[in-house]
Amino acid sequence: MNAIARYFSDFFRGIWSLMLGMSVTWKELWTKKVTRQYPENRETLVISDRYRCELVMPHDDNNEHACTACGVCEMNCPNGTIQVISKTIETEDGKKKKILDTYHWDLGMCTFCNLCVLTCPSDAIRFDNNFENAVFDRNKLKQVLNREGSGLREKKKPIGQPEPSAGTV
Numbered sequence: 001m002n003a004i005a006r007y008f009s010d011f012f013r014g015i016w017s018l019m020l021g022m023s024v025t026w027k028e029l030w031t032k033k034v035t036r037q038y039p040e041n042r043e044t045l046v047i048s049d050r051y052r053c054e055l056v057m058p059h060d061d062n063n064e065h066a067c068t069a070c071g072v073c074e075m076n077c078p079n080g081t082i083q084v085i086s087k088t089i090e091t092e093d094g095k096k097k098k099i100l101d102t103y104h105w106d107l108g109m110c111t112f113c114n115l116c117v118l119t120c121p122s123d124a125i126r127f128d129n130n131f132e133n134a135v136f137d138r139n140k141l142k143q144v145l146n147r148e149g150s151g152l153r154e155k156k157k158p159i160g161q162p163e164p165s166a167g168t169v
């Protein structure tokens with residue numbers, strides 16, 4: 001292809017590309033607008049279940065969770081967002097047992113990578129889609145996920161989906 005032919009080829013390709021772009025713009029000009037009026041639309045707002053907003057530790061009706069305080073999530077968190085504090089208790093038969101004391105999670109440090117959830121061997125934590133977490137004080141982003149007085153479930157059966165705020169105290 002000589003230089004003149006290439007010039008016209010590029011020229012018409014450019015025109016075609018421009019027309020293609022303008023056709024999209026023209027089409028969108030007449031498309032119904034979908035601006036969402038948040039927070040007025042809170043009642044009808046749909047947030048995807050897969051959207052990761054807040055780490056929670058589901059508790060069942062007996063106030064029991066599935067966290068064994070193994071610390072795997074803490075080790076796998078790239079940001080140091082999780083701190084698992086454990087304590088040792090003596091069981092009725094005189095054996096020593098490590099249980100969860102306090103599960104700290106800092107929303108302000110979390111990048112929502114989901115590594116903690118994926119690596120937890122007990123399925124004890126998960127993300128929910130409660131996205132309204134704006135606060136004026138960063139300290140309020142630090143949460144304790146295990147409820148007061150809660151304990152470890154003996155049998156690791158799956159817990160149903162709790163209310164969005166059920167994992168926080």
Ligand code: SF4
Nearest residue numbers: 067068070071073120
């Ligand atoms: S949440 Fe899971 S990984 Fe983390 S300490 Fe508890 S059982 Fe271990």
Ligand code: SF4
Nearest residue numbers: 077110111113114116
């Ligand atoms: S989602 Fe990622 S950054 Fe957030 S606590 Fe879990 S492992 Fe850490």
